[in-house]
Amino acid sequence: MSFRFMRKPFVLVGLFFSLLGLTGCFGDSAPEDQEVSSSYATYEGEIQSLGTVKFSGEATHLLRMEDGTVIYLYSEQYDLSDESYQNRLLFLGGNVTLPENGEGKPIMEVTFVKFLEDKPTTEASEGWTIYSNEEMGFAFKHPSDWLLLNHGTGVPRFVAPGDYSSEPVDEVEIKALLNTENLSLEEWFNVYENDPVDPVAYELSAIGSKQIPALKLEDYHAILNPENGTTFYIYDGGRIFKVTYHSFQEEQRIEHAKLFSDMLYSFDVLSDGADLMESSGEEGAVDATDGMQSDTDTVDTSEYQEVVQAMTSSLKTLASSFDPVTATTYEFVESDYVYVNYVNDFNSEEGRILVRRLSGNQFETLATFKPGAATDWELISGTDEAKGKPRVLFSPASNTATPIAEGYRWFESPTYEFQLQYPSAWYYARSENFFYFNDEPIDAMKGLIMLEVLAPGGLSPEVDQSILVSRSFEDGTIFNFYGNSEYEEIAQVMADSVVREN
Incomplete structure (x- = not known):
């Protein structure tokens, strides 16, 4: 538009x-x-x-x-x-x-x-940061004073300076969508994204110095291209990146539109090696997976891809959402059940559903969840039929599958940017950089296992428990698991499963 x-x-x-x-x-x-x-x-x-x-x-x-x-x-x-x-x-x-x-x-x-100058001016590169997300498969430059939100959810947002809690400010949102059939960009868009009843106009283009194939939406569309937005779809073979610029700040419209143009020009896919990352050692560079360690096993993801692709068109209905939603992770249980974590595209609220696969590509919702205070997800309605069963965590953005140990569930801390597995029947609480896990609802400062996330160079306070397992990362961050010796095996599983987001 x-x-x-x-x-x-x-x-x-x-x-x-x-x-x-x-x-x-x-x-x-x-x-x-x-x-x-x-x-x-x-x-x-x-x-x-x-x-x-x-x-x-x-x-x-x-x-x-x-x-x-x-x-x-x-x-x-x-x-x-x-x-x-x-x-x-x-x-x-x-x-x-x-x-x-x-x-x-x-x-x-x-x-x-x-x-009039022999060399490029240096001022233009100041105030910019390189952001790289290897899980999603892209890198680009953004103004250093734009705030990164939703990192780790699969839908990162870069928000312009301003009080976004009281009034909308300009932002850039990036999603990674699957193209399992390896369709051309135009074919994929018309099959999986474009509205068959009210199709939106678009034009084919290319972005960046590599001239990456892209598709730009021309007209307003309530779901695909908001009235105050500009949307590009960027082709990367089995993935399509949807990049949307939301413009709310009238006084900064020209300035921020120019910034978005520069951000888009720097966009680079990582499937063929990113030019941006050749200079990732420069000051201010941010790597979304720096220091990440994982014991992920190699898993064939083709079946998961097929289910995700079949479920995508009906996800909004399955989540009983008035607004469009975007799935961030899928947890497959046996052959019939799938837990889907999603983000509301309009208000960024998170949700979770348990879906059962019927014959063909038909699905039904068995249970709905919301983020919990004592557990990661709190049951709202329905029956959690797959509770406690072995699962495989599938991320469509990175096309990776991670087996979750039997009797464990996935825990994510957006604040400290890490993930781990913990016993599925347990509860947790947090106080600053301490996480407390117990087999019954707990308050802070109580737990069968206590996790301390110690920043580089930090000192641990005196505690009345012994360290069962300690795990260090390349950046100097240390994860200390405290508890009684009878829980050492559980602490070891939790420690081995830690995945850092940056």
Whole structure:
């Protein structure tokens, strides 16, 4: 979709006169009988892409000058998206056009480009962070002051500065969707995403220096492309990345649209090796799986993929949700049961359902859950028929399957960014960096097994229990499991199952 602005003739006339005072000079005016006035001018500044913002049918970029003034650009002679122009001080020449009636924006058709610097400016790279998520399979750059939310859920969100708890702020959301049939991007979109009743318009494109195939949604759609959003689908063979930019902050619309364009340009898939990660040793780089250790066994995931693909179209109905939802993990129990953890696409609330597979690709919901206070999930309705049975945790984003020990369940701590398995009949509580596990509902400071997550260089307080198992990670973080010796075997299983998220 395009951003729409009200036309303000008096503002544009003022902008036109302000252009007369900019660096360089205008040549002769166009003949009086033309509908627009056009003059030759020269300017110095840095080229920036307009990204998804559209001010006219021609403008594709803007030139930002040292005093902050901008002029919109297009060119039939030069590729203004050429990487060699990025973050360089340039001298541009060309015809500047302004409609005589004052409606529209002044636009320059670039006919001359000259470099005024031998090397790219360094300021543009400052304030950016490399984010890499090996589980989902992508990496990209984002502004360092944009907050990362939902890390570890399979739907990371990057939120612009602001009080997002009281009012919506701009954000970028990324999902990884399966393409198990290896369809082309357009075929996959029309089969699995596009609305058959009210299909949304789209255009095929490519992003980044690698020109990764992409599909951009053009029109508003209540589910696929919100009115204040811009959505791209990015192709990576057996995976499709859905990247959505939500724009709420009117005053920052142009600035943030430009940032989104730069973020999208840096997007890189990890299936063929990421150029971004060649420089991952630079300061500020973030690797979502840094230090991750796992005892995951190799498991054939083809059957899981088929079930997930068949369930995707009916997931919203199975979850009894008014809003669309996105599954983050699936826990397969024997051949008939599947626990599905999901996130609400609109409010980011988490939920869980137990589904039974019927004949063919039909499913029914047996139980629904919500995040619990004493357990990871609290039963809301139905019967948990698969409770306590061996499970395999399947992540569609990474196409990996992790067997869960019999009698254990999966625990996740978004705060300390780790996961582990613990006895399925047990409860837990947390106090700061201590986690308490017991076979009955407990308050903090009580537990048959106590887990301490000790930050690098941290010191453990005195406790009245012995360390049963201690596990260290490359970054210096230590997981200490305390308890009586009779629970040492359980503590060892828990320690061996720890998976770090960063």
